[in-house]
Amino acid sequence: MKSTALLEAQAVKAYYSTRQGYIKAVDNIDLIIDKGMTLGVAGESGCGKSTLMNTLMMNVKPPLHFLEGTIVLDGKVISKMKISELKNDVWGVRISLVPQSALNALMPTKRIIDFIKDVIRHHTDVSDSEIASRARKRFEELNLPVDSLSMYPHELSGGMKQRAIIAVSTLLNPRLLIVDEPTSALDVSTQKQVLKMLMDLRKTGIIESMIFVTHDIAILRQIADSITIMYAGKIVESGPTEDVLFNPKHPYTLSLTSSVVTPEPEVRERGLASIPGEPPDLLDPPEGCRFYPRCTKSMSICRSVEPPLKSEGAQLVACHIASGDG
Amino acid sequence: MPQLIKDLLRIKKLDASLAIFFGIILTSVFGSMLYATKPLAIVGPAEQPPSVKFPLGTDSWGRDLLALLLAGTKNSLRIGVTAALISLTIGLVIGVTAGFKGGIIDSALMLVTDVVLVLPSILIMMLVAAYLRERNPFYVSLIIGATGWPWVARAIRSQIMSLKSREFMYLSKMAGLKDVRIIVEDLLPNMASYIAMAFVLLMSGAMIAEAGLSMIGLGVTKGVSLGIILYWAQILESVRRGMWWWFGPPGAVLVALAASLLLMSTALDEYFSPRLKGG
Amino acid sequence: MNPFIRFLARRIAFQITTFIIFLLVIFALPRVIPGNPLAVILNRIYQEARATPELVRTVEKMLMKEFGFGKPMHIQFYEFVGRLLKGDLGTSIAFYPRKVADLVIVYLPWSLGLLIPATMVSWIVGNLLGALAAYKRKTTVDNALLPVFLTLSQTPYYWLAMILLYVFAVTFRIFPLGGAYSRLMFPSLTLRFVLDMLRHYVLPFSSIVIAAIGGWAIGMRSMVIYELGADYVSYADSLGLPDSKVLRYVFRNSMLPQVTGLALNLGLMLGGSLITELVFSYPGTGYLIFRALSTLDYPMIQGTFIFLISTLLIANFIVDLIYVYIDPRVRTSYVGE
Numbered sequence: 001m002k003s004t005a006l007l008e009a010q011a012v013k014a015y016y017s018t019r020q021g022y023i024k025a026v027d028n029i030d031l032i033i034d035k036g037m038t039l040g041v042a043g044e045s046g047c048g049k050s051t052l053m054n055t056l057m058m059n060v061k062p063p064l065h066f067l068e069g070t071i072v073l074d075g076k077v078i079s080k081m082k083i084s085e086l087k088n089d090v091w092g093v094r095i096s097l098v099p100q101s102a103l104n105a106l107m108p109t110k111r112i113i114d115f116i117k118d119v120i121r122h123h124t125d126v127s128d129s130e131i132a133s134r135a136r137k138r139f140e141e142l143n144l145p146v147d148s149l150s151m152y153p154h155e156l157s158g159g160m161k162q163r164a165i166i167a168v169s170t171l172l173n174p175r176l177l178i179v180d181e182p183t184s185a186l187d188v189s190t191q192k193q194v195l196k197m198l199m200d201l202r203k204t205g206i207i208e209s210m211i212f213v214t215h216d217i218a219i220l221r222q223i224a225d226s227i228t229i230m231y232a233g234k235i236v237e238s239g240p241t242e243d244v245l246f247n248p249k250h251p252y253t254l255s256l257t258s259s260v261v262t263p264e265p266e267v268r269e270r271g272l273a274s275i276p277g278e279p280p281d282l283l284d285p286p287e288g289c290r291f292y293p294r295c296t297k298s299m300s301i302c303r304s305v306e307p308p309l310k311s312e313g314a315q316l317v318a319c320h321i322a323s324g325d326g
Numbered sequence: 327m328p329q330l331i332k333d334l335l336r337i338k339k340l341d342a343s344l345a346i347f348f349g350i351i352l353t354s355v356f357g358s359m360l361y362a363t364k365p366l367a368i369v370g371p372a373e374q375p376p377s378v379k380f381p382l383g384t385d386s387w388g389r390d391l392l393a394l395l396l397a398g399t400k401n402s403l404r405i406g407v408t409a410a411l412i413s414l415t416i417g418l419v420i421g422v423t424a425g426f427k428g429g430i431i432d433s434a435l436m437l438v439t440d441v442v443l444v445l446p447s448i449l450i451m452m453l454v455a456a457y458l459r460e461r462n463p464f465y466v467s468l469i470i471g472a473t474g475w476p477w478v479a480r481a482i483r484s485q486i487m488s489l490k491s492r493e494f495m496y497l498s499k500m501a502g503l504k505d506v507r508i509i510v511e512d513l514l515p516n517m518a519s520y521i522a523m524a525f526v527l528l529m530s531g532a533m534i535a536e537a538g539l540s541m542i543g544l545g546v547t548k549g550v551s552l553g554i555i556l557y558w559a560q561i562l563e564s565v566r567r568g569m570w571w572w573f574g575p576p577g578a579v580l581v582a583l584a585a586s587l588l589l590m591s592t593a594l595d596e597y598f599s600p601r602l603k604g605g
Numbered sequence: 606m607n608p609f610i611r612f613l614a615r616r617i618a619f620q621i622t623t624f625i626i627f628l629l630v631i632f633a634l635p636r637v638i639p640g641n642p643l644a645v646i647l648n649r650i651y652q653e654a655r656a657t658p659e660l661v662r663t664v665e666k667m668l669m670k671e672f673g674f675g676k677p678m679h680i681q682f683y684e685f686v687g688r689l690l691k692g693d694l695g696t697s698i699a700f701y702p703r704k705v706a707d708l709v710i711v712y713l714p715w716s717l718g719l720l721i722p723a724t725m726v727s728w729i730v731g732n733l734l735g736a737l738a739a740y741k742r743k744t745t746v747d748n749a750l751l752p753v754f755l756t757l758s759q760t761p762y763y764w765l766a767m768i769l770l771y772v773f774a775v776t777f778r779i780f781p782l783g784g785a786y787s788r789l790m791f792p793s794l795t796l797r798f799v800l801d802m803l804r805h806y807v808l809p810f811s812s813i814v815i816a817a818i819g820g821w822a823i824g825m826r827s828m829v830i831y832e833l834g835a836d837y838v839s840y841a842d843s844l845g846l847p848d849s850k851v852l853r854y855v856f857r858n859s860m861l862p863q864v865t866g867l868a869l870n871l872g873l874m875l876g877g878s879l880i881t882e883l884v885f886s887y888p889g890t891g892y893l894i895f896r897a898l899s900t901l902d903y904p905m906i907q908g909t910f911i912f913l914i915s916t917l918l919i920a921n922f923i924v925d926l927i928y929v930y931i932d933p934r935v936r937t938s939y940v941g942e
Contacts, residue, residue, distance in 0.1 A: 057843075059842075059843055086845075087842075087845040087846075087847065088845060090845075091843055091844060091845040092843070092844035092845040093845065096843075096844070097843050099836065099839065099840055099843070101836065103836075104835065104836040104837060105836045105837055105839075105840040106837060106840070107837045107841060107854055108837060108858065108934065109854075109857060109858055109861075109931075109932065109933055109934070110854075111933075115841075118841075118846060118850060119841075119844050119845070119846060122845060122846055122847065122850070123845060152933045152934065154934050165840075168844075169844070172844075437619075437622075440619065440623075441622070441623045441626055443869065444620075444623050444872070444917075444918070444921060445623065445627060445872065445914065446871075446872025446873060446875055446876050446917065447872070447873075447876075448872070448873070448875075448876030448877075449872070449875070449876060449910060449913065449914070452876075452894070452898060453630075453631065453634065453906070453910060454634070456898045456901065456906060457634050457635060530759065534759070534761055537761055537764075538761065538763070538876065538877075538880060541761075541763055541880055541883075542880060542883065542895055542898065543895075543898070543899055544898065556763070556764065556767075559767070560763075560767075560883065560884065565767045565770050565771050565775065565884070566770070566774075566775060566782055566783070568771070568775050568776070570771055573764070573767045573771075574768070577760075577761065577764030577767065577768070580761060580764065581756060581759055581760050581761075581764070584759035585755055585756045585759045588755055588758070588759055589755060592755075
């Protein structure tokens with residue numbers, strides 16, 4: 001494992017088993033999170049990003065099955081751990097996942113501080129008053145009103161809930177924080193608050209590395225160091241943020257970035273392009289490139305041979321055209 | 327539609343319950359027509375246990391209990407269906423109106439609904455039935471139907487309210503369609519599955535309610551039903567005198583009918599709302 | 606105003622409204638049905654009780670006075686409510702000259718003694734079993750329990766009572782054939798009497814409990830299965846909380862609708878237990894009501910029903926109190942009302 005890497009995933013396959021067969025949601029993925037990195041993961045709904053996030057922390061429960069691959073976190077091979085070990089040593093402690101739609105993720109009939117006490121008490125032997133002061137300190141650090149701790153979740157606004165749940169996820173000081181679509185259900189000004197909070201987490205060093213999952217690629221510019229684009233269960237492009245956004249090599253990335261309205265004139269010039277067609281059925285994905293049916297630039301090799309992830313300039317790209325094959 | 331029926335028939339629970347339920351219906355309907363003995367006729371010695379001649383024995387008057395059971399099942403089913411339809415209609419009308427119109431009408435209707443909901447239907451039914459001298463099957467169905475609708479109204483109302491805010495509703499309203507037409511064409515088809523389940527549950531409840539009323543002597547004044555057989559069984563102390571063939575079968579049939587109906591509604595519910603499947 | 610109190614005030618207002626509506630109904634019923642109910646009753650007393658003409662005239666006078674037949678409607682209602690507030694539920698015809706209220710006081714404790722423990726036991730045990738079945742869903746435990754609960758929930762209370770009576774009192778003479786205590790005994794606080802009473806108590810109690818358990822179990826099972834799929838469950842789990850803790854969360858949240866369900870089902874259970882009393886010849890309010898209904902003892906019908914409904918509404922209110930106490934969302938959400 002690379003010495004700069006916090007988390008390294010190799011050849012990971014995680015499928016959902018259904019009556020009609022396996023849904024190949026995470027299909028042979030390699031991923032590295034370096035220490036101190038904020039990775040943005042973008043792709044449309046259903047491309048497998050949430051499944052990937054759960055898989056990275058080995059939160060894999062039926063009907064999802066971890067088929068192959070290795071995941072190493074901080075030197076430990078977590079892909080071989082049992083659920084009980086993961087619950088004690090990994091979840092919340094080394095990796096925390098803030099789920100999509102945090103609105104209902106907090107226990108509705110407990111005050112926030114009481115829920116926090118339950119979580120921390122399970123992992124450490126600390127007195128209740130100590131827990132309360134830790135929680136208060138963390139909330140203050142993150143500019144959250146301290147009296148929201150003694151409230152019930154339904155008493156908070158949507159934006160407050162989202163920020164509170166992010167704060168709660170950091171209480172055990174995990175090194176890696178994964179946030180799944182934290183801004184999707186919020187209005188623009190609340191989005192700003194949440195983004196600022198996440199950036200503060202990085203700045204103050206409370207969180208070492210972060211993965212930010214979204215379908216809205218424009219946000220990533222503000223927060224991510226590098227971006228990984230997923231499509232139909234596969235990674236199609238990844239690299240430094242500026243390169244992926246302004247010099248995309250994969251046709252899918254190109255269409256994603258050009259459908260965003262940004263102030264930059266060079267992007268706006270490319271015009272709004274919406275992509276016709278649908279992503280492939282993950283029960284029975286096509287043999288070749290999965291983007292082939294919707295790609296405007298495809299070649300004949302694209303139909304039959306799956307493009308491998310190759311280095312092109314600053315990025316890794318899985319595309320025959322970009323690699324100049326055929 | 328045909329595809330839906332095919333899918334539904336593939337569910338095991340549904341098949342089993344439909345088989346039991348319709349099995350009983352057909353047996354009672356055709357059985358009461360084909361079985362030679364008239365239910366209320368005195369045909370033999372009193373209080374006989376089951377034998378070849380009288381498969382379910384005889385009661386204290388010497389009547390054939392199998393004939394009584396067949397006829398009684400048929401009548402109980404009939405009352406059950408009628409009462410269920412009455413409850414369903416009332417519940418639908420009130421629920422749809424309250425959900426659709428909102429505001430004062432909604433609050434008023436829900437107040438009425440809550441009052442009827444709180445007052446125990448059995449007691450109300452007993453009260454009304456006691457004051458009626460002549461009780462024919464329709465009156466009995468009416469009494470049962472008039473007390474069983476509140477939960478349906480509430481459920482329909484919340485469905486309507488959540489459907490109201492969906493897109494296709496705005497489109498219809500913009501097109502200037504009249505309210506009634508919107509209700510019938512847009513809203514009801516979406517609730518068809520729920521209406522079916524509600525009917526099944528209502529019917530099950532209605533049959534048990536009818537039996538309960540009859541048990542205390544407040545059922546139909548003429549004729550026989552499952553509850554009435556149990557009523558006779560009770561006042562003639564059949565239990566203490568060990569005449570299991572008298573009180574056993576009617577109750578068992580009632581349980582079979584109600585349980586199969588419940589199973590049916592559970593199967594339908596699981597099919598239409600996957601979260602309950604717990605997958 | 607404290608939202609807590611606002612909620613309770615609203616509930617009390619509702620219950621009082623319901624009670625008044627019920628009073629109106631029960632007042633109106635005997636007075637609006639066609640025919641002269643008075644003549645019917647008197648005729649029946651004359652024939653069945655073979656009473657002397659003087660007795661019949663006394664009863665007639667009493668009825669005229671209490672029912673006020675002949676006076677205008679609103680005066681009748683006024684007098685009716687007036688008497689009610691004084692605690693006078695009228696004079697029974699079938700048990701003439703005893704007063705309805707006195708009779709109710711005698712018979713009521715036996716009903717409550719059956720109903721209250723049976724309700725609590727069936728609710729608690731039913732919910733526990735339902736949660737168990739949900740936790741072990743799709744395993745043999747669940748697959749075996751579910752059809753049992755299903756069938757039980759649809760078994761009429763009274764029929765189950767008959768079966769139990771037949772099996773345990775007639776066929777295997779383990780328990781007595783009915784009544785609340787042996788006919789030869791006199792109610793007293795001796796150990797002998799208490800044991801005898803308990804012997805008579807087992808079957809009616811068990812019958813109500815078994816009949817009611819199925820419904821609670823099925824309801825709880827659905828609730829728990831539903832809650833197990835909730836977002837807060839997977840989040841708490843992903844923070845490392847052990848299954849036992851998460852299950853406690855689920856149980857707590859699933860109980861809430863079950864408490865509401867208790868309020869809604871009280872009426873049903875009341876009706877069921879009354880008819881069960883009938884099967885076991887248990888001397889509770891059921892006996893009074895059925896006597897009253899079959900003899901058309903209007904004052905008794907009126908009196909017992911009023912009594913039962915008030916008890917029910919009070920019980921509903923108590924459940925409301927409990928619910929507000931345990932669900933924090935209700936306490937705070939009424940701020941905007």
